[in-house]
Amino acid sequence: MTTTRRDYGSGSVYQRKSDGLWIGTIEAGWTATGARRRVTVSAKTKAEAKRKLQKKQVEIDSNGTPVVSARATTKSWAEEWLPMAERTMRPSSFVSARAAVNLWIIPTIGHKKFAELTPADIRAVATAQRKAGRSSSTELRTHSVLMTMLKAAMLEGHTVHPRLLAVKAPRKAVTDRDAMTVEQALAILPWAGSLHHGSRFLAALLQGMRQGESLGLTWPSVDLDANTITVEWQAQALPYRIARDRTSGFRIPDGYEVRHLQGALHLVRPKSKAGYRVIPIVPVMRDALLAWREVQADLITDNPHGLVWPNLDGAPTYYKVDDEEWYGLQQAADVQHPAGRLFSIHEARHTTATLLLECGVDPAVIVAIMGHSSILTTRGYQHVRTERAMAALELVADRLQLG
Structure with missing residues (x-):
């Protein structure tokens, strides 16, 4: 049975165990002492309790704004x-x-x-x-x-x-996030290529896709005829209304478009307009995707969500599993951050952006490819031609010796 959340302030109705009466409560602002003001009604039936509660709501609304106390904390x-x-x-x-x-x-x-x-x-x-x-x-x-x-x-x-x-916000400390060098990226690529689904990490280094965008990518969003990837969903774990209680449902705000995958994982829309974008697929990426699609058809018999890079059982890949694979590739390739740690998967995206900049690509094109929220997007540059973006990514592919 599908249930919908009550509107905020519409109250709740429950049956009291002690006497079997139906109790309705509603929040009505604050008392003069700064405490919450709750209005309560009781009835022998649930329907009657609801009617009484609705009547009280009308009374509250007609009396204007609830009490706002100067003593509220x-x-x-x-x-x-x-x-x-x-x-x-x-x-x-x-x-x-x-x-x-x-x-x-x-x-x-x-x-x-x-x-x-x-x-x-x-x-x-x-x-x-x-x-x-x-x-x-x-x-x-x-x-x-x-x-x-x-x-x-x-x-x-x-x-x-x-x-x-x-009051000024606290100062943010300097981050040590950094891009990989070309040599480090080149060292990782052969190890990624040894994986059946190595195209997933090619998408990170070459296409600049965020982790959630990659794990939430579905085959209908991949057009291998037009050579484009439409970034319109991302995988994200939504919190349960009651922590660790899977029967409590999920916290989903009004107007928030989601598609449930498995467990807490959902497909959600990108955070901003800049996140919605169409990325061209360069030839090496297209070949990798074609090869993976054929292998996937043999390895994965059930892929109910049409995900491009699911687990071998067809279930969505969780961030932790994806991170572990990414760290494993770096360890195999003997690659690490200058600080001595491993690069995060997000730093692969930094690598793409850095390579694009080093190739002298127009910042407007970089915005279109990466989906960065930037001042450039307010100046009419967001409608960059796909051909220009394709040429830019081909430069990156050449730099990574993938041509």
């Missing part, structure tokens, strides 16, 4: 804001926001009232994270969540001093 607002955010944020962003709220914002300034918050309180959250040894990236994400929370509170009528929004 950061904690009380956070508990109100999170369900609202769940409806609009991408699932991964919501999980990150919820962690920031529960692990850092509430423990540090949850007891503070909005009207009394100061810039020092905002900085205190980042200071707490720094003392705990968290990264600058974590500090930045938490700061962004806190700013979003404060802006939403202002819209709802809470007293929030505008100067709080002017």
Whole structure:
């Protein structure tokens, strides 16, 4: 049976075990003391409880905006804001926001009232994270969540001093992410070629595809006649509504288009307009895909989702498995990052971008191939001709000696 989520604020109805009565509850803003205001009704039948609840909702709506207390705290607002955010944020962003709220914002300034918050309180959250040894990236994400929370509170009528929004975000530390050298990429390619599905890693180095885009690529999005790949989906694990409870369903925001694969894995649309793109397939990539498609037909008898690079049992490939293969290729080729670690799969994408730049490719063409969100996309350059993009990728293929 298919169920749909209730609209936020529409309440809930349940049967009380003690006496069998049906109880309906609804959130109705805040009391004068800053506590949550809950309206409750009871009835002998579920239908009657729903009718009573709807009547109460009409009464609340007709009375205007629920009480907004000057005594409301950061904690009380956070508990109100999170369900609202769940409806609009991408699932991964919501999980990150919820962690920031529960692990850092509430423990540090949850007891503070909005009207009394100061810039020092905002900085205190980042200071707490720094003392705990968290990264600058974590500090930045938490700061962004806190700013979003404060802006939403202002819209709802809470007293929030505008100067709080002017507090500067923590500085982000310099990242050591880097591109591979041409020699390192060349060392990995033969090992990738020894795999039946080696075209998957060719897609990373040559086509510049993100990990989720590769693992979520389906054969209908690959046109071997027109020699193009349409990037329109990516594989992503969605969080369960209740952590580790597979029966609780998934956190899916309003208007978020998804296709379920297996377990928590889904196909979701790209994060931004720049993510939607058509990438040309150079001859060496086309040959690799043709060869893999033939092998796949023999090795994989059931591929229900039409994935280009699934597991041998036809199930989608999880990020962890893909990462392990990528690290294994580097170890076999004796390749490592200058810092002594292995390159992440995302750094293969950095390699593609770097090679394109070294080949003197027009930045607009790079944006079209890589799907970077860039100022260039606002200047009318996003409609780059496929022929120009093809020529650019052929330069990369030549540089990798794949011609």
